[in-house]
Amino acid sequence: MPTYDYHCPVCDHRFEARHGMTEPAPACPQCRHALPKRVITRAPAIAGGMMTHPGDGRNASKEQLQDKWAEETPKLRKKLADKLGEDTVNRLAPTLNNTYE
Numbered sequence: 001m002p003t004y005d006y007h008c009p010v011c012d013h014r015f016e017a018r019h020g021m022t023e024p025a026p027a028c029p030q031c032r033h034a035l036p037k038r039v040i041t042r043a044p045a046i047a048g049g050m051m052t053h054p055g056d057g058r059n060a061s062k063e064q065l066q067d068k069w070a071e072e073t074p075k076l077r078k079k080l081a082d083k084l085g086e087d088t089v090n091r092l093a094p095t096l097n098n099t100y101e
């Protein structure tokens with residue numbers, strides 16, 4: 001698991017955090033600010049395109065949305081299917097079979 005350096009723009013605290021590449025930035029341990037800026041101090045092991053930009057919270061929140069969708073949609077779909085039947089759900093709400101894009 002890689003180590004990342006972060007700088008908090010709120011309290012000016014610098015810290016290191018270890019987490020997976022696809023996980024969002026951790027909150028600042030000092031002031032709990034949720035979006036510290038990632039500081040690139042060494043060449044990343046993985047080339048350019050796949051990396052998120054330092055401090056770019058949008059990628060993290062998109063992943064959170066995808067997680068939320070993946071978690072909530074099957075539950076909602078099941079609830080509707082129990083009530084209305086599979087066929088009706090497929091006909092009326094085909095998007096519930098999609099994954100979040």
Ligand SMILES: [Zn+2]
Binds near residue numbers: 011028031
């Ligand atoms: Zn802070």
